[in-house]
Amino acid sequence: MKAFNAPSTSLGQLDADATAGLIAAAADIALVLDEGGAIRDLAFSSEELAREFDAHEGWLGRPWADTVAKDSRPKVEAMLDQAPARDAPRWRHVNQLSARGTSIPLLCSVAPIGSQGRRVVFGRDLRPVSQLQQRLVEVQQSMERDYSRLRQAETRYRLLFQMSVDPVLILDAESQRIMEANPSAQRLFGRTARRMPGRVLADVFAPEDRAAVQALLATVRSAGRADDVRARLAEGAQDVLVSASTFRQEGGLLFLVRFTVVGDAGQALMLPEAKTKLLKVVEVVPDAFVVTDSAARILTANAAFLDMAQVTSEEQARGEPLDRWLGRQGVEVEVLLSNLRSRGSVRLYASTLRGELGGQSEVEISAVSVMNGGQPCFGFAIRDIGPRLRPPVRAQEGATRSVEQLTELIGRVPLKDLVREATDAIERLCIEAALELTGDNRASAAEMLGLSRQSLYVKLRRYGLGDLGADEGQD
Template sequence: MKAFKAPKSSLGDLDAEAAATLITAAADIAIIIDSAGAVRDVAFNSESLAQELAGQDSWLGRPWTDTVAPDSRPKVEALLADPGEAAARPWRHVNLLSARGASVPVLFSAVRLSKGGRAVAFGRDLRQLSALQQRLLEAQQSLDRDYSRLRSAETRYRLLFQLWSDPVLILDAAAQKVTETNQAADALLGRTPRRPQGRELLDIFAAKGRESVEMLLAGVRATGRADEVRVLLEDGKDIVVHASPFRQENAAYILVRLAIPNADANAIVLPKAKSKLLKLVENVPDAFVVTGPDGRIMTANAAFLDMAQLANEEQALGEPLERWLGQPGVELEVLTASLRQRGPVRLFSTSVRGEFGAVTEVEISAVSVMNGVGPCYGYAIRDVGPRVAPPMRPGTGRAPRSVEQLTELIGQVPLKDLVREATDVIERLCIEAALELTGDNRASAAEMLGLSRQSLYVKLRRYGLGDLPADGPE
């Protein structure tokens, strides 16, 4: 601190009002304390601080130590002690008590006047600095929590990575160099803590398999999609190489997993061409579903899951196909009966209902296959959308009511009439489907429906189907 060189001549005669103005302007808050340590007057240069410390008139006549927080009282006592030289006067952080009981941080320095033993405490408002420090502390604590979670996640990843029984390697996609391995891969590559380099990845494969692995890695880099190849190790063991690309810190890497094929004696090993065929069926745009003899789904491809609005195959497994197909309890039974009696079915028109209400017009081709225990049925379902409209059959009378039309009648007609109307709709649909499947052979259609020919003709006349003479069949 450097004082004025000639304060008496430069400042002149200052009266009390001028001195008070100077003291008020020099600090955000100024407190006059008498020789006994009691507050005699208070002045503010900060309007917000004055509002925060509203009610400071009650300080007058009270010891200054009573207006501060308990942890700040020793600091106030040190400020009021004889400060010695002006250059040695310290600044101390003092927490004043507001009328609401909150602590207001202020940085104080005290100067004792020459007359009367009074002192002036100059204060600087630290609220903004304290708020910034608090936000900095909260940000630091948040960063510490994030770092802790990241360290925990990395520890779990390292533990799982090392305990994985299959050899797993991470390759630099550009240089094809091994950057990280687990314990199983270290044993396969001959890596040890004393000899970390070991052999390169391609060295562990037989000469004929190295080219396949190189093509696999090149394909993964080019397409960005995971793939696999089955090759032989150098010692003649069969192994499947899985490669999956990923990016980290703007660099491309490949995760390589070496899996030993299942050696179960009951497992069926398909030829390479058949394996590719299954992959194609899984990825074709047409839906494909396999059901058991009870009509419950055994497997379904991705296209059917999209059509039925399902998230994964597990939601479809074990469920009846009729849950999503056409009219429940009618069309699937007609398909199944035709498969059992007449073999493959082609271009059967119906619809598929999604879980969220979407309805897709489709054509189904179906086939049955014996699997040793009983028949299983395969359904190829093609979305035809609005392209194909079912032709009107000659002699058809009024169109049957749809489900939506029946729903609109609720509240307008009695329940028994609704039930009768719904029964007529289902009966007509079954008869039309049977006629379609049998090529309009009414004898076969009657047999398929479990009716006598005479009963079928009565129903055909009732619904206006076909060309029947008024007096019945000949």
């Protein structure tokens, strides 16, 4: 330890108050001990720290070792027994007990003061450092969990890639060079499979088909998808159907290219001719037709739907939720999906379809749920019924009697009373219809009617519809 060269002249004649101020400023907690190790005085650098030791006055006269945690007493005794150090003081970790019995970590050092055997304990609060260390540990654990999930996901996708029965290649989008080939692709290319990594994709095809493959990759990169291309391999002269998609990895764009081998008879592994004609008919039929995934996001749609939705291309609709255009958002499509999941099909469901440019059509929907690759998907046939008169709704018996009673009141009561009674009858019919459409889901019915749930409950109570006890208890 390097001491001051001339403390008596540089520091001047310091009195006890000035010395105490220096000691208190040098540490978060400062204790003055007598020759026996008992606490004679103490100071804190802040009021907040003093409140942590709210009964510190009781320390005066007690040995310092009695105010620390049991595991820290040997450290305190060792610090007090050692001779005054000429070198730099040794700092030890001590757990100081507060009045509530909790341990507060301090980094302590003991220094002699004066000629009467008294010593000063300098303590630094380690809680900020401990909190930073704890945060560092939590961040490290979080990173390890994320890395573990990434490794598991990579393992799963790697396994799928290796086990795929279709030949699959992964290309660098910039150079179009092959980076990886799964075992099916290696079997397809046979003897040249070992030379596949680093090879340009176009080189594996016959010269007359390379332009078509290049156009496929360019279209997929710009538009996101493209129709499959039929091409012939350069070695073996085997015909294949080539499809491609893009994905990003580590900031770079990659192609995933899949091959479908054409059969020996010269026919690709495609749908039968009758099914192909059916798909063509669905594409040009005047009624809209949409296929969605299990979350009601559009997978494909025909031209009639694009016209009704007022979008210019299928790309603008693909991946978008169906309720962006159909019915009241978040209500009617959810009702349709609920019925499709439970019943498998829905017929003649009346709704509205909104266009991107503000147009609106009254439509009638029939839908069906089918399984595709182990996952459900939904098909919606949507017909514009705006010009067509709807069939009259069959009213319940009580509602029919109310209409007849209103007719009998004409001429007996004022018109405003008749209007009020008719409004109540219509309101009841609308509520009953909404409850029926939503399968008695009152939250969805309230949203469909543009009411709050509380307002719906008031009207249900007014008309005596349903049992309100359970629902009101939940609110």
